[in-house]
Amino acid sequence: MASAPSKLYSDDVSLVVVLLDTNPFFWSSSSLSFSQFLTHLNQVVVIATGYNSCDYVYDSSSTGNQSVGNGRMPSLCATLLQNLEEFMNKDEQLGKQEPEGRIACSLLSGSLSMALCYIQRVFRSGLLHPQPRILCLQGSPDGPEQYVAIMNAIFSAQRSMVPIDSCYLGAQNSAFLQQASYITGGVHHKPQQLDGLFQYLLTIFGTDLHSRNFLQLPKPVGVDFRASCFCHKNTIDMGYICSVCLSIYCKHLKKCSTCGSVFGQAQTQSDEPSATNRKRKTTDA
Amino acid sequence: MTNSERKRLNGEAEEEEEDEDDNLNGGLEAWERSYADDRSWEALQEDESGFLRPIDNSAFYHAQYRRRLRDRSLVATTARIQKGLIRYLYIVIDLSRAAAEMDFRPSRMAVVAKQVEAFVREFFDQNPLSQIGLVTVKDGVANCLTDLGGSPESHIKALMGKLGCSGDSSLQNALDLVQGLLSQIPSYGHREVLILYSALSTCDPGDIMETIQKCKESKIRCSVIGLSAEMFICKHLCQDTGGSYSVALDESHFKELIMEHAPPPPAIAEFAIANLIKMGFPQRAGEGSISICSCHKEVKVGVGYTCPRCKARVCELPTDCRICGLQLVSSPHLARSYHHLFPIAPFDEVTPLCLNDPRNRSRSTCFGCQQSLLSSGNKPGLYVACPKCKKHFCLECDIYIHESLHNCPGCESLRHSNPIVANEG
Numbered sequence: 001m002a003s004a005p006s007k008l009y010s011d012d013v014s015l016v017v018v019l020l021d022t023n024p025f026f027w028s029s030s031s032l033s034f035s036q037f038l039t040h041l042n043q044v045v046v047i048a049t050g051y052n053s054c055d056y057v058y059d060s061s062s063t064g065n066q067s068v069g070n071g072r073m074p075s076l077c078a079t080l081l082q083n084l085e086e087f088m089n090k091d092e093q094l095g096k097q098e099p100e101g102r103i104a105c106s107l108l109s110g111s112l113s114m115a116l117c118y119i120q121r122v123f124r125s126g127l128l129h130p131q132p133r134i135l136c137l138q139g140s141p142d143g144p145e146q147y148v149a150i151m152n153a154i155f156s157a158q159r160s161m162v163p164i165d166s167c168y169l170g171a172q173n174s175a176f177l178q179q180a181s182y183i184t185g186g187v188h189h190k191p192q193q194l195d196g197l198f199q200y201l202l203t204i205f206g207t208d209l210h211s212r213n214f215l216q217l218p219k220p221v222g223v224d225f226r227a228s229c230f231c232h233k234n235t236i237d238m239g240y241i242c243s244v245c246l247s248i249y250c251k252h253l254k255k256c257s258t259c260g261s262v263f264g265q266a267q268t269q270s271d272e273p274s275a276t277n278r279k280r281k282t283t284d285a
Numbered sequence: 286m287t288n289s290e291r292k293r294l295n296g297e298a299e300e301e302e303e304d305e306d307d308n309l310n311g312g313l314e315a316w317e318r319s320y321a322d323d324r325s326w327e328a329l330q331e332d333e334s335g336f337l338r339p340i341d342n343s344a345f346y347h348a349q350y351r352r353r354l355r356d357r358s359l360v361a362t363t364a365r366i367q368k369g370l371i372r373y374l375y376i377v378i379d380l381s382r383a384a385a386e387m388d389f390r391p392s393r394m395a396v397v398a399k400q401v402e403a404f405v406r407e408f409f410d411q412n413p414l415s416q417i418g419l420v421t422v423k424d425g426v427a428n429c430l431t432d433l434g435g436s437p438e439s440h441i442k443a444l445m446g447k448l449g450c451s452g453d454s455s456l457q458n459a460l461d462l463v464q465g466l467l468s469q470i471p472s473y474g475h476r477e478v479l480i481l482y483s484a485l486s487t488c489d490p491g492d493i494m495e496t497i498q499k500c501k502e503s504k505i506r507c508s509v510i511g512l513s514a515e516m517f518i519c520k521h522l523c524q525d526t527g528g529s530y531s532v533a534l535d536e537s538h539f540k541e542l543i544m545e546h547a548p549p550p551p552a553i554a555e556f557a558i559a560n561l562i563k564m565g566f567p568q569r570a571g572e573g574s575i576s577i578c579s580c581h582k583e584v585k586v587g588v589g590y591t592c593p594r595c596k597a598r599v600c601e602l603p604t605d606c607r608i609c610g611l612q613l614v615s616s617p618h619l620a621r622s623y624h625h626l627f628p629i630a631p632f633d634e635v636t637p638l639c640l641n642d643p644r645n646r647s648r649s650t651c652f653g654c655q656q657s658l659l660s661s662g663n664k665p666g667l668y669v670a671c672p673k674c675k676k677h678f679c680l681e682c683d684i685y686i687h688e689s690l691h692n693c694p695g696c697e698s699l700r701h702s703n704p705i706v707a708n709e710g
Contacts, residue, residue, distance in 0.1 A: 243557070
C-alpha cells in the first residue's frame with residue numbers, strides 16, 4: 001500500500017496528533033506499567049559550554065533525576081532548565097569583562113574534554129555499555145587559541161571511535177566543527193532556517209549510529225584542510241615547516257620565530273617552544 | 286568390628302586407590318590439570334576484616350603509570366626539552382634460529398611479528414611525518430625488507446609474508462646495512478634503529494667496534510630490545526649511541542617495552558640540523574571528478590587530493606608526490622604532533638582529607654567524569670589534582686588525560702585571565 005502523498009499547497013510545517021490510550025483497565029492488567037510507557041532507555045548528559053566556565057547541567061542516569069515527580073514528563077525538563085539557570089548565574093559571576101569588537105568564543109575545548117572523560121567512564125562500566133556519541137550545539141565562532149586543545153580532543157575521540165556531530169547556528173562557518181565531524185565520522189550541518197531547529201535536530205542528529213547506515217544524512221562538503229602561515233595568517237597551499245617545532249611559514253626565513261632555531265647549521269643552544277607561543281597557533285581559514 | 290577397625294580398613298582402601306591414580310596421572314587429577322596454568326586463587330587477597338576480595342588492580346595500574354610518567358619527565362628535564370619529531374626509524378628483526386624458540390607462546394617470531402604490527406600503527410599515529418623501514422637478519426646476512434616509507438599497510442604486508450627462521454644472527458651486518466641506508470636521508474631528520482634481538486651470539490665478518498664507532502659518528506641512535514638475556518655488546522652499543530637497552534621478561538612486558546619507543550625520544554640538539562622543509566597542503570578533489578591517481582595508476586572518481594605544485598592526484602595523505610617529489614600533508618597531521626611539544630604537567634596525588642566537610646562537598650566528584658571520589662563506605666579514596674587549576678580527578682581520568690587526551694579539562698574550562706591573547710599576532 002503506497003504511503004499518502006503530501007498536498008502541494010499546504011505549509012511546510014507539520015502537525016502530528018497523537019492519540020494516547022489511557023484506558024485504566026488495560027494498563028492495570030498490562031505487564032508494561034504506564035509510567036514506564038512514558039520514559040525511555042536512551043541516556044542523555046548535557047554539559048554547558050559557557051564563556052568563563054563549563055559544567056555538567058543534566059544527567060539522565062543519575063538517581064536524583066529518575067524519580068519522575070508526579071509521573072509527569074515536564075519534571076525532566078524542569079530539572080534541566082533549573083540547572084541551566086544556576087549555571088548561567090554562576091558563569092556570569094566568574095568574570096564581568098565584555099569583549100570589544102566581534103563576538104567572543106566559548107570554551108568548546110573544555111566541554112569536549114569533559115565529555116570525553118565521561119564517555120571513558122561509560123566504557124569502563126561493563127561489556128554492554130550504551131553507544132556514546134557527542135552532539136555540539138554551537139553558535140559562537142572558533143577561538144584560535146583553542147586550536148591545539150580541540151585537535152587533541154578530536155584525535156582522542158577518533159581513537160575511541162566516538163563520532164562528534166555538530167549543529168552550527170552562527171553566521172560564519174566553523175572550521176573546527178567541520179574538521180571534528182569529518183575526522184571522527186560524525187555529521188556536520190548548518191541549518192538554513194532556525195525556526196525549524198527542532199526538526200533538524202530530530203531527523204539528522206536524533207538517529208542512533210546503527211540507523212545511519214541507511215539514512216541519507218548531510219554529506220561533508222568542502223572541508224578545508226589547508227593550513228595558515230604563522231607570519232600573515234593567510235591560508236597557503238605550499239609552505240615551509242620548521243623541522244624542530246613544526247611551525248608553518250609562507251616564505252624562507254633564517255631563524256624560526258617560535259623556537260629560535262637557526263636554519264642550516266647544527267644548533268648548540270636553542271630555546272624550548274614557550275607556552276606563550278602556543279597561543280599564536282592558528283586555525284584553518 | 287569396631288569403628289576404628291572399620292575406619293582403618295576404609296582408609297587403607299582409599300590410600301591404595303590414591304596410589305594407583307597418582308601413578309597413572311603423574312600426580313595430578315583430571316580436574317586439577319585444567320587449573321595447572323590458571324591460578325585464579327592467586328588473584329585474591331584478604332582485607333582488614335578477613336574477607337576475601339580480588340586484588341585492587343586500579344591502584345596498581347595507577348602506580349605503574351605514575352612511575353612511567355615520572356621516568357619520562359625526569360629524562361626530559363635532564364636532556365634538552367626538544368623532541369625529535371621527524372624520525373627515520375629502521376626496525377631490525379632477528380630471524381635466526383633462536384627466534385623459533387617457544388618460550389614466548391606460540392614462538393618468539395610470532396610474538397615479535399604481532400607486536401611489530403601494533404607498533405607500526407601506533408608509531409604512525411603518534412609521528413605522522415616520520416618514516417619506517419624494515420630489515421631482517423637471517424643466515425648471517427642482513428636484508429632490507431621494505432624501504433623507508435610512511436604507509437603502515439605496506440610494511441605490515443611485507444612483514445607477514447617473510448617469517449621463516451634459520452641460521453645465525455649478525456649484529457655487524459645489520460648495523461652496516463642500516464648505516465648505509467640512513468646516510469641518504471635529509472639532515473633535519475633524526476636517525477634511529479630499533480633492534481629486536483632473540484639470539485645470544487653474533488656472527489660478524491669484521492670488528493664490530495668499528496661499526497659502532499661509525500654509527501656514533503653518523504649520529505644514529507640505536508636501541509635494542511632483547512628477548513633472551515642481556516648481552517654486553519648490545520649494552521655497549523646502546524650506551525655509546527644514546528639509545529636504550531632492555532630485555533623482555535614475557536609477552537606483555539615485551540609489548541610494553543616496544544611501545545615505549547613510539548613517542549618521540551628527547552632529541553639531542555646537535556644530532557639533527559634544523560631546517561625549513563617545503564611541504565604542500567593539498568585540497569580534496571571535487572566530488573565526482575574523474576582522474577587517474579599517481580600511486581595506483583587506476584581511474585578514481587571523487588576521493589583523493591590534488592598536489593598543489595604539479596596537480597597530480599594522490600589517494601591518501603601523508604605521502605610524497607610521485608611526480609614532483611613534494612611532501613604532502615594536511616594540517617591535522619601536523620596537529621597530531623603538537624601535544625609532544627606542549628605536554629601537560631603530571632597531576633599531584635592528594636592525601637585524602639575528610640570529604641564529608643560541607644566546604645568540600647562540591648569536590649567529592651571527579652571534575653572530568655562526575656564519578657564519586659568516595660570509595661565504598663563513604664571513605665575518601667585515592668585521587669589526584671591538577672597543579673594549575675586545582676580541580677580533582679579520579680585515577681582513571683588521570684591515566685586517560687595523560688595518555689590519550691593531552692588536555693586538562695579543568696584548565697581548558699577556565700577563561701584565561703589575559704584577554705589580549707585572542708587578538709595577538
